[in-house]
Amino acid sequence: MSSSAVGKVLGASLLTTVGSLPVFLLATQSVPLRRELGFGEQRFGIAVAAFFTAASLVAIFGGGVADRVGPRVSTMIAGALSGLGGVGVALLAHGWLTLVICMVVLGSANAAHQLTANLAMSRSIPAHRRGIGFGVKQSAVPVAIVLAGLAVPTMTTHLGWRSTFWLLGGVGTVVLLAGLLAPGPTRSTAASARRAGLDAPPVKALLVVTAAIALGSAAANSMGSFIASWGFEIGLTPSQAGGLMAAGSALNVIGRLLTGHLADRRHGRNLPVVAAQMAVGGVALLAVSLPGVASYVLASLVAFAIGWSWPGLFLFAVVRIGREAPAKASGYVQAGAFFGGATGPLLFGVAVDAFGYETSWRIAAVVFFMAATLVLLSRRMFLTDLAARPPRVQLGYGGGRSRPRWTTEDR
Template identity: 45%
Template sequence: MLRNAGAAGGLATLGTLPVFLVGAQAVLIRDDLRVDDARLGLAAGAFFGVAAVVSLTCGGLVDRMSSRASTLVAAGISAGATLGIAVGAQSFVSLLVLLLLAGAGNAALQMTANVTLARTVPPSRQGMAYGIKQSAVPLAVMLGGLAVPSVGVWVGWRWTFAITGGVCVLVAAFGVRQRSVHPTAGPSSGALDRPPVAALLVSGAATMLATSAVVCLGAFLPVWAHELGLSPARSGLLLSAGGALALVARLASGFAADRRVGWHMPIVSAHLLVGAAGVFLLSLQDVATLVVGTLIAFGIGWSWPGVLLFAVVRVGRDNPGAASGAIQGGNFAGAALGPVLFGLLATAVGYSTAWRLAAGIMLAAAALLVIARRMFIADSRRRQPQRTSP
């Protein structure tokens, strides 16, 4: 299990890494390509936007592909994009086009990882497996930050993309040699048993809302902490502590999910409720509550992605790619929209109000997940009563 989960986490990290390399090396890229921060922000949003569209529309295609074929295609797209940035990004337009391609590769790698885990990991261990896989985002954040002092400053930012592209090529080569796992058909009719579309859409909408709120922690917490009196170094340390706590919490949540029978989506709703309280604490303009709120928001409010993905894949019937695509699409859409809308709100009405609205959005996401679970249960009872509740 750990080998498959680690491989899936590696695929997910490779897919997410390009956009965090851009963010971490924004100063170097800005000076080299002569672009401003607004355009770099637009490029990052476009990366997640394309990933959302690909996730929502191509999940079924990944379900019909073997693991070997999907790994080869996904890694090939990402390799082409990252190596293209390393050698061909000479202007903002070329960087944007290549990041759009990288966004498509990210979606393909994420869905490949999800489907591979669904096919190869026993259901009793999938909670931990998806927890490991969903730790890719905080891991990519840390790797992106480490790339600046270790590679970017010394030999240039393009080399970080060249190294990432080289790893993608190795993954593609591994995909050619790996034992291929093919999709399975339904037990009676030979046809794939389709997941309930309406419930998936509600789950995706909830994921989009939740992600749009929590992703703003990484984008705006250091600025807000500095405004409240923390030095840039301490603000960065607070963010790093929150990211590390989120990584550990995702692993712990996955471990706990394997020891429950059902009730995964209510647990995610509870995490969002507590996380909303943590985000609300950020609005109180006090350093002590800022620290406490940060730890709660990261440690509980952002610990749920692996558990939610695990729950939805379990009720996704014979289509783990399509089921996980709804969640990944919601994640990417929230990551694209959240920072933009939060930035506009913070500029218009101030950070305190923006944090409170973000907390309210997390509450709405928790409510939508309750509705989605009822829809999943109703569909399960109508078709196959023995299905495990989400």
């Protein structure tokens, strides 16, 4: 990968980190924040939900806008929203309602950051390196979690929780300035393509993709949120459960990178791999439900390493067949991921209270299997659309290493 491509990947990863960071800052600093603003956990949950709801809506409806205005203007919008939201929390959040409004702005910024990163990657990274590029980009989310955790013993302890949002506002301003100073036209070449009739992906298939990743994210994020608690229930110490989480997170990052690398070595057939990874996640959660320490540890590591290594590949696969609207296509993926990530842990917690951990893990496994089925259904719909409506740019698909199994006709 050239130095220019590496720079683009790192820039996209930075955008992903900045966009994801606010909700993790909110989570890691919830105790001092709630104490100062005077509200309980229920209202705190609504504030988190507001972030993800705004992100989902903007991801769906903002993808087409990003395709039209291009990466430069999209970067400026993302930076402006992050700066406004970060400064808003630091300066104006003196009650719950104001905080919620600011989290809506920051959720919109998150969607704008993700769409911008996806658009820039699809237009700037060589096609044979985009798999690993999206793997690196999606590994930035665990980085955001780490940064939010480090903020507590450093900035929060000495300067208060508002200082972290002041810093976030400053970073957003830097992103805005980077967009302003970026070379190239402010409008993308996709605008002219739109005037000639935008070659867009099939919306029905994208809706199935949205449902699939929502279910997959719901199951995966439930695992990430509750796997340590279940470990403590079956006999692990808190430090052992924490060590398992750290090891699982490391394997998860390695899995995402390896998955992206392997995707670059074949021509398509990525969605069946995503479905297989989700199915492995479902089997692993069935094993996690068994109350034995050995099976729990092994199954948890498999769930992290394989069962949750698909986000980058899923995004890459959909963007690859996104035709001339990669941001619009990725918007459906991001919206589903935001929605599933927000609702999954909430519903899993309700299930634990009602049925216990064992049954809840089995329900999450079924959700994984449902997600895998929908991924395969969406692939069939994409293949049908490629045959009936070949894209402007010839596309190889169906697998194969030296050459693709199938190739679309020229138009």
